[in-house]
Amino acid sequence: MQPIRSVKQLESYRETLRKGRDPDRKIISVCTGTGCKAYKCDDLASALQAEVKSQGLSDKVEVVPTGCHGFCERGALMVTYPDDIFYQKVKPDRAAEIVEKTFKGGEILEDLLYVDPVTGKKIAKESDIPFYKNQQQELLAAGRRIRPDSLDDYLAIGGYAALAKVLGEMKPAEVIDQVTKSGLRGRGGGGFPAGVKWKTCAEAPGDIRYVICNADEGDPGAYMDRSLLEGNPHSVLEGMLIGAYAIGSTQGYVYVRNEYPLAVSNLNAALAGAREAGLLGTDILGSGMDFDVQIVRGGGAFVCGESTALMASIEGFVGEPRAKHIHTVEQGLYDKPSNLNNVETWANVPLIINKGVEWYTAIGTGDVSTNPWGGSKGTKIFSLVGKVNNTGLVEVPMGVTLRQIIYDIGGGVRDGKKFKGVQTGGPSGGCLPESFLDRPVDFDELTKAGSMMGSGGMIVLDEDTCMVDFARYFLNFLRDESCGKCTSCREGLERMYQITNDICEGRATPEMLPLLDELAEVVRDASLCALGQTAANPVLSTLRYYRDEYEAHIFRRECPAKSCKAMIRFSINERCNGCNLCLRNCPYGAITGEKKKGDTYKIDQTKCTQCRICFESCKFDAVSIDTGVMR
Amino acid sequence: MIEFTIDGKTVQAERGESLLKIATEQGFRIPHLCYHEAVQPYGACRLCLVEVTQTSHGRKRTKLTTSCNYPALEGIEVVTQSERINKNRRMIIELLLARAPKAKRLQELAEEYGVDRVRFPTSGAESDHECILCGLCVQICRDVVGVDALGFTGRGVNKEARPPFGEPSTECIACAACVEACPVDCIKMEETHTLRTIVRWERTLPMRVCETCGYPFAPTFQLMHFAKKIGKSLSDFRVCPDCR
16 A cells, blocks of 8 residues: 555545445454454354355455454354344354354344343343443454454544544644543553653653553463454554654554464554554654554563563563662663553553543543542453453443442352452452452552552452462462562562462461561562562452461361362262262272262272362262361 | 752762662661672662652652662652661561571671571571572672673572573683672682682682792683783783782
8 A cells, every 4th residue: 555644645545445345234243362262263254254255245244353352251252243243152163054044034043142141041232241231342342343453444443543633733742731631540550640651751851762562461361451452453553653752752662472472463464554554654644753663572571561671671681670760761771761551551542532531531430630640540451250250351441340340241250159359450469358349440449458450350269269379379470470689579479488388288387477467568568679569469468358268277277268188178978879970080099989879988088189079070069078177 | 969868867969879878978877788889789689778758749758668779869858777677677687598597697687687586497408608699799790890701590589690501601700709799608719729719600710820929819811801901911910919
């Protein structure tokens, strides 16, 4: 294509694109995000494409392989526009039937519909499904209608209009002012007001400035940024372009994990498309602005998500953080003023410019008109995982309650189990108990409660989760990911891990509890970077809200969740009807008995390894777990 | 020059100078292990923690921070001793002592701060004078000596300061600057009449013997390194500094 050389040309090109697209043509949007890839969504998309062609519907129906739709639990997913029919768990071999019956015959395939676990009713329209109905998708919505690698698709839905507006009508200072007034706060976890950061960076002395997109999302189980980059890379790029204009930068970097191959590839395609169209390069849209973006792939160290470690890594050094007493907005990458925001923050920027500060500040909590820390505005994407019915990516306005997210959208706890807690904010987030379910979710409320927003991980725990084991799990992750530079983080996390391990394995002494308290506070207060300063959160929050579980382990050798192997014993109770399934499944030959009703099966405690297989395979609830019995 | 206070006393300094450096010059005692005035502050040991009260973005906040890498700024209030600071210092000493129980410097600090026991299991006999990862050897070799024979590998407690690939060093000039700088004496040096060994880096190099007094005065490789740096040749270093 010919480079677009002015705002006017951009708008006329957009008009041509729109005219060339038949508004009556139906769209089948097939999720081809990473989650659905495991369910052969690519085969599904190509099978649908082939069927549309062979059944002669090419003029009437278009198959669009898109980024993540969010409802990963139900993959592979497809939704039709404008009819809004939602099919889930679709296998590629259903393609012919779908095209023939639904698109030729107008018939809905009942067995592909979503069944509401609460009412038991089938729901045909996506917008009626509680998982979607209760969300407010502002960032994710666009990604469900476009091919991630297609610039034309992005332009057709209004892409780069915000950039055009900024370059055509606004001065850099006005852009910063809008972003400040919008109350946009950093979605990477810190919650620092983006406008304040931009302003400091723009005013820092120096001729070279960098903008950086942090896509080093490393929380286990979290994939908000991954999905945004995979599904709508141009929206992130547009945000960076606007930031670069506001700050006065000519070079941008995206630091993305090498483990995100699809994100890297879609981003590369987006960069190539934008360069070809003249949206990156020199004299962008005739404004005189020069800007380009380079991708730097990270090796996967969790600490490289920390801004100073990330910058060290871009420079080619070991990803080790440094103290930020001189901020990176003043001296960052190559000692130049550098403005780093994460993927989701950048993706918010075009939205703010397009829809305006008033629209944006109407969403969320607090008042940011005078103080940018005064509230949390806009939407936030959470990756809702763990023991919840509807796992997936959810986007909600700031300020909804945890209950709304977990129950209205998430459909509550799996298998009718009791809710025990929710960890927000990734591995170094805290865990909040049931009494917090009705608290609004925003930056300040979560921090007050002893957890954090983080980048938006949300892990739901049920009654079977041992909270000491939970703390141990994340300590194990963090002690491994600690860069090892500062004493408190390196040694402190290792020692906290050892203590929780001793507690779980029944070796703890009473003095270990106050020692853990003390240690957690030092790790929080004395560590160099945000990794160490927040790493104690899983311990601090569980000590605060689930202290009785620690005490049960230490003083009574009991694991209330019946999960810690050293403190539980399996036995067969009177409900046993002699089916011998447990005996056959036990990999250690620990169960003895005759296959007949009335016989008493026995578990040999010297052979039992607490693998839980008998417990899980028994259909009659005849395997009991006792705790508090030291073997 | 800017003005700020340390424990209530008004001091003047260049903007951006290290708080630890200024405080030490002013006679305040702040413990430290990884700070050395010859290199950039690294901020690893966390012993030099102080409390700094500062106003930024209209909000007055007090934070616990290391003084070695904190820049002197107009109007800040620095506190070098408080219960909060000592509580953290004590735990850091205890953590380091668990790692290197026989380090004399740590034992002295433990006594000074009243750390009378270590509540963590120590790793046993092999941890005799173990490294505390202060990074001084790496920094000094790179930034002062200019040889860059050492680096960090690994993460977390598995982090190590050592020559590349964990092999005996091929770059080390046996100048012993690291031996001198190590706060816990875990880099040992052995000398015979003609050879010097830096035990930790498994590097043994010949010594230059003074042509006048016959005494070995420096490793030949070190002399070569410095001769090259100042544009001279090894033959310019035939006699020891005493006989020159």
